[in-house]
Amino acid sequence: MRQLVCKNFTEFKTYEGKDLPVGAWLTVTQDMINAFAEATQDYQWVHVDLERIEKESPFKKPIAHGFLSVSLLSKMLMDLVHIESMDMGVNYGLNKVRFPSPVLVDSRLRLHSTIKKIEPYTDNGLKITWACTVEIDNVDKPACVAEFVSLMFEDR
Template sequence: MQLAELAAQTGEIVGTSDWVVIDQPRIDAFADCTGDHQFIHVDPERAAAVTGTGGTIAHGFLSLSLLGGMSIDMLAAVEMTVGMNYGFDKVRFLAPVPCGARVRGVFRLAEAVEKRAGQWLLRFDASLEIEGAAKPAFVAEWLVLCTV
């Protein structure tokens, strides 16, 4: 699919990722990478007393960082040389992701602008659904710069 064809889908959900399990080893690895060892993420017993989830919760930035990998299948069908994370215009964390939860990314194409010949800026309204939860973990306006 050409980027111009994807642009014609503005306003539509253009991808939903597979479910990903957020387990304690993943949370601990993220804590080690970032140096954020706050107890609500790494100490199940202490966290159970304050999180309301019965245990630890994922870092908000861990949840957000999953978008890149979750978008690969969605963008794999688009003919381009490279797609790069261009940043976020807005992110709101709405619900904690409990350890053991399954999450998936949902991507609605909000805007597609050809910045110059062969270069497109895509704006996605992205969210991270938590299986069985009423609210998503977050909603975000995510920008991806694509080059043909």
């Protein structure tokens, strides 16, 4: 996996409108699904009840929470972009989020993304809109399609 490395925000801004390298594969395990259920208190049976899933689910395997897929965007983007002068980044929001295909346990996911828009935000910050598609290995439809909006702040 390649990573986009920029010295500072000035260099990073030259990538507006451009695709990032394709991300590395990440496997969604049952431990991840269980931890997400614990953190969000969302214990719906399709995620965590292995006996019931085997008997009643059309998928016959646990599926990850849709919000687990979208929650991975931060990590996946951080793996793809490094700005040496950046002090911190925070989530700002999401636009147009969809979950076209369920993520079965032990599926491999990877990110395809574009830096859609970069705007100034305070005197040392940027607001970035990322166009993101989370691919599932060997599945036609993606796990998640979203515009992810983040803020980044540069060292002063």
